[in-house]
Amino acid sequence: MGGKKKKQQQNRPPKNSRDLFKSVREFTSKEEWDLFFAMTGSGDSFEWYADWPQLQSLLTKQLLSPPSLLPKTAGEAPVALEAGLLVILVPGCGNSKLSEHLYDDGFTGIINLDFSKVVIHEMRKRNLTERPEMVWHVMDITDMQFDSKTMDVIIDKAGLDTLMVDELRATEGSLYLADVKRILEAGGKYICFTLGESHVSDLLFSMFRFGWKMSLYTVPKEPSSKLQTFMVVVEKDICASVSMISSYMDEYSVGSHGNQARQFYEAVEKEQKVRLEYSSGSDTLYSLKDVGKNGNPHVLVEGRRIKLILGEPKGSTFYKGILIDAQKDSGPFKAPMAVLIVPYIxxxxxxxxSEEGQNLILAKSQACRLLIILLDSMNFWSSMEILKIELDHSLKQLIPNLSQNEVEIPFLTVNDRIWRKFNVKQVKSTVTGPIVVDEVIYSNLDKYNKDLDFLSESKDLDCESEHKELVFRRLTFERSPGVVQSEALLSSEETDPTAEPLTEENEVQKASKPRKVKKKGKQKRSYFRPSRKADDADGAASRNERKVDHNYLALPYQNAIISGLMLISLHLKESSSTRGMVETVVIGLGGGLLPMFMKNWIPNLNIEVVELDQVVLDVAKEHFGFKEDENLRVRVTDGIQFVRDKADSGAEGESTSKLDILIVDVDAPNIRSALACPAADFVEESFFQNAKNCLSKEGLFVIYLGSKSSTAKVPIYSSLKKVFGKSLVSLELEEYFNEVIFALKNESPITEEDLSKACDKLERSLELVNQHRWTKKVIKASKLIRPLI
Structure with missing residues (x-):
């Protein structure tokens, strides 16, 4: 067995299964295993789990059963196998007595492998006289030196489990299983005894998905064992079809073994659904051979869209892809073909x-043909270099014949801007599901800014250091892995001592005082930089130095909201309902960055945030520096119900309950929807009507629409116009079809001239106060706000 070297103290073999997982992680290098086997002695043996009495009946029955997938002659009964003629390989044999028991039962053609010279020497000496035909080799099981198709059976008892001691060892496991697939004869069997940890079962199921028949069994356990052992049998077919898993597991036994067995059973159910999708007639998957039968695959077929399985039947990896040919009139085209790699999550x-989403990608790629590769549990770990190598043969058969010259195919990736990522915390919520806080360093901040759009403040960061030294903390929900809920820049100082909030008093004071001439040279904010120590890979070092910069908004749409609030400031001054304060409600907290920014820079706001999930509030306080005070409070309740109740109380004449500003900033839990945010309930006409009813006379309603499709917004526009009339303005973002919409309760039409005058006044107002980097963004963005026609 292969493994990386670790310096740690050795322990004796575990005495029971409870200590198994703790101890196995301590044996990860050849030297450690050598010491382990030397300590056990030549006459001793160690069985990780499932001794011979529990295995004998199940195993020998499988070994003697003829192959079920090979073609049979009509009318002839399957030929029974002879134990002595089978060539059996036992990789990672250790000092287990499994091979000895098999030999004594008549299976004499056994080859044993282990990378420990110590154990191979001891086992060869122990069996030389009594079992002379048994073969022993010192060999790394991730690089087995055997010719292809030379083994009838491979028996793996804890070998894969030991090799993949954690999720980080997927590469070693994949190399090993790829070799297993290569050296097995057609009709041969790989019999794996495993505890079925999730990272092991994911790899097993995916690696043996195409061209293999899989059967699962529970192994009878010893009374003292607290862990359930499973026997996974995979049989090599001569074609690359997908078969459903045959399960012979004892469900009672599975149910009585707690989480370990139940999680494996759930993983099997999940894999069955995946296989059903591959084999279902409603989702036909074609091979390149099938495409060739229906025409020349090098020829473009306008508007063609087919689902493909890419990979050689004899190979170890397959890829699921979608091939799309562009319409001729959708050009101009810059490349005959492009490949997009989509991560597993x-x-x-x-x-x-969706077809509409795929068409958007095709248009952005400016390619005549687009191949979308959808990674799954079988290949999610592959690097771009490995992907290119494994797809090379398939791509050569798919490149359109548009040029006599050799063409370089561009490979596009999703979210490739992240250079490094550190996991900070993951919590589970019964409302939202798993919530993840991480910190990232972008590989190219210039490209990052360009991709976001002009509203991203990070273009103007006051920092002369390398871009890779800026750290952003992010909040994401696992239910929507591609949507960043909040993103904050980390700084070593909590506030900007030179900054002053935008108040009327500041404007008057600034206007009456002469301006001071600043000294030459930039005033630099001290942004947090990650430790350069090699042992700080987990991002834990200097954690107490990291503070969220609440004077900075990383997400463009949040800057757009601020721009709109500033532009419509005249209405806000007139609509103050109590004590000169503007009653403001923000639905959706996230990390709390938007309301914190609003509190800092628009101090006449009395802000209440409505958040559905208490866990989100806890995360915002712990990891994003969110703080409540008399002008910023959080109410944990349902936003839809909150607005409905506000509207009802307003209808009953309670003027004090009216809102001056209502902002909707929530996500959509359905990732298959074209609308990334908000959730569907927040764009219903009934919600818009309730929102309008709870506003004061000159109140403002703000909603962020995150969308990948222009057509998805058409019914939303219709509902908004029906409720708010012509008092609608919009700021469109450059990223897909995202935009922020502002609606006034006063239904007076807002013209281009009105907006132009307001922009001029806003610019003069901001020039009077101490300029901060975001004020330039506000001025620039406000000039792009247009009436929603």
């Missing part, structure tokens, strides 16, 4: 799973 996103 993003394949269900609307952008990649």
């Amino acid at each position: 993003r394949v269900d996103d609307w952008l990649f799973s």
Whole structure:
């Protein structure tokens, strides 16, 4: 067995299964295993789990059963196999007595492998006289030196489990299983005894998905064992079809073994659904051979869209792809073909799973043909270099014949801007599901800014350091992995001591005082930079130095909201309902960055945030520096119900309950929807009507629409116009079809001239106060706000 070297103290073999997982992680290098086997002694043996009495009946029955997938002659009964003629390989044999028991039962053609010279020497000496035909080799099981199709059976007892001691060892496991597939004869069997940890079962199921028949069994356990062992049998077919898993597991036994067995059972159910999708007639998957039968694959067929399985039947990896040919009139084209690699966690996103979303990607790629590769559990770990190598043969058969010259195919990736990522915390919520806080360093901040759009403040960061030294903390929900809920720049100072909030008093004071001439040279904010220590890979070092900069908004739409609020400031001054304060409600907290920014820079706001999930509030306080005070409070309740209740109380004449500003900033939990935010309930006409009814006379309603499709917004526009009339303005963002819409309760039409005058006044107003980098963004963005026609 292969493994990376670790310096740690050795322990004796675990005495029971409870200590198994703790101890196995301590044996990860050849030297450690050598020491382990030397300590056990030549006459001793160690069985990780499932001893011979529990295995004998199940295993010998499988070994003697003839192959079920090979073609049979009509009328002839399957030929029974002879134990002594089978060539059996036992990789990672250790000092287990499994091979000895098999030999004594008549299976004499056994080859044993282990990368420990110590154990191979001891086992060869132990069996030389009694079992002379048994073969022993020192060999790394991730690089087995055997010719292809030379083994009838491979028996793996804890070998894969030991090799993949954690999720980080997927590469070693994949190399090993690829070799297993290569050296097995057609009709041969790989019999794996495993505890079925999720990272092991994911790899097993995906690697043996195409061209293999799989059967699962529970192994009878010893009374003292607290862990359930499973026997996974995979049989090599001569074609690349997908078969459903045959399960012979004892469900009672599975149910009585707690989480370990139940999680494996759930993983099997999940894999069955995946296989059903591959084999279902409603989702036909074609091979390149099938495409060739229906015409020349090098010829473009206008508007063609087919789902493909790419990979050689004899190979170890297959890829699921979608081939799309562009319409001739959709050019101009810059490339005959492009390939987009979609990560495993993003394949269900609307952008990649719907035809409309795929067409958007095709248009952006400016390619005549687009091949979308949807990674799954079988290949999610592959690097771009490996992907290019494994797809090379398939791509050569798909490049359109548009030029006699050799063409370089561009490979596009999703979210490739991240250079490094550190996991900070993951919590589970019964409302939202898993919530993830991480910190990222972008590989190219210039490209990042360009991709976001002009509203991203990070273009003007006061920092002369390398872009890779800026750290952003992000909040994401696992239900929407492609949507960043909040993103904050980390700084070593909490506030900007030179900044002053935008108040009327400041404007008067600034106007009456002569301006001071600043000294030459930039005033630099001290942004947090990650430790350069090699042992700080987890991002834990200097954690107490990291503070969220609440004077900075990283997400463009939040800057757009601020721009609109500033532009319509005249209405805000007239609409103050109590004590000169503007009653403001923000639905959706996230990390709390938007309301914190609003509190800092528009101090006459009395802000209440409505958040559905208490866990989100806890995360915002712990990891994003969110703080409540007398002018910023949070109410944990349902936003739809909150607005409905506000509207009802307003209808009953309670003027004090009216809102001056209502902002909707929530996500949509359905990733297959074209609308990334808000959730569907927040764009219903009934909600818009309730929102209008709870506003004061000159109140303002703000909603962020995150969309990948222009058509998805058409019914929303219709509902907004029906409720708010012509008092609608919009700021469109450059990223897809995202925009922020502002609606006034006063239904007076807002013209281009009105907006132009307001922009001029806003610019003069901002020039009077101490300029901060975001004020330039506000001025620039406000000039792009247009009436919603």
